[in-house]
Amino acid sequence: MPSPRTTGDAPATAATDTRTRILRATAMLLQRQGYEGTSIKRISGDAGVTQGSVYHFFPGGKEQLAVEALRYGADEFTELLRSGLDSAEDPAEAVAACAVLLADTLLTSGWTDGCPVAATALETIGASPDIQRAAEQALRQWQDLLTTKLTTGGIPDEAAVDLASTILSTLEGAELLCRVSASDKALHTAAQHLAQLVRLHTARPD
Template sequence: MSDEKRSAEAPEPVIATRERIARAASRLMQRQGYDGTGIKQVSAEAGATLGSVYHFFPGGKLELALEALDRGNREFVDELRAVFDEEEDPAAAIALLTRRLAEGLRASDWMDGCPITTTALGASGRFPQIQAAAAEAFTRWHAQVFDRLKESGLAEDDARALAHTVISTLEGAELTAQVTRSKEPLEAAGRHLARLIDGVRGVAAGQG
């Protein structure tokens, strides 16, 4: 239904239109990247007029990309918090996370990879705002993992380095799983990251 018909029949809350546009842009950029997504496509996907898109996002495609990056950032932070709330042991939590990421990818028919990487690749070199937003996302994810590793008893330097390893491994495994259309790269990464976390903690305990 067009925006004009919606207005004629029953005015829709302003926030709903903006949310539809933001979700459509985020989904498309997660699957197609910045360069592969156009404003007209976002408009059609959201069921909104081009005028509505530019009304809510006057910065156009760049502003939509920043919105997509922010949403992807917040969604993954929520996923990290969820597994850390369910599993006190960080090794078990990361293994659980990789299983959930694998299942999410499979459920999307291997389309919905990391929204930060897909959106930012190819565009971050041309748009400093995109590079900064992507870097902020990785920094925030690292901080979530770092905090939990440190809480589990690791020294600060070990927790910081291991958190970098966790995030980098997750990113690579998710991309590999998406390309190969297989859950195994993510599930294997989860198992090995869990062993690595346990091993580092074991060494730290032995030195304590």
């Protein structure tokens, strides 16, 4: 017989799984179709739940769901960046690895699964402060991750912050070019040039 703890935890676990499926489906749809092109009906269908279940977990409706889905997608993108940054001790090689990983992800998904915040953030600027704030937090999180890698590699704090911003901007722009052209060339080119840029900073004398 299951213990009381196991029995009591089962509904909570099922609820968590359902909520996660809804967030995952929403995050995927937002980065592929944008905010306006994503409906509660489509979200519920992709998640395999009823529309009532979506509103049960997200009573604030589509906007609340978009905010939380952006955060969910941002966490997954953080893991991609962390994987690239952890792949090499040399910050130049690590940054290049991030670009290559992003290129591989895009290629595997048929040029659909890129940055989880870009499309939604641009589409909702001025219309939803909550979504804009979630997107800003995600971008700051990624920049901080890059900054930490750069400072660990010996780049001074202020220079590392600026360089991390440039790296992130380059990755975002290269990703857009890849998706539009259905080619990974822009990200592989970015990998080479970002590595060169990081090496210039690490080679500077104190």
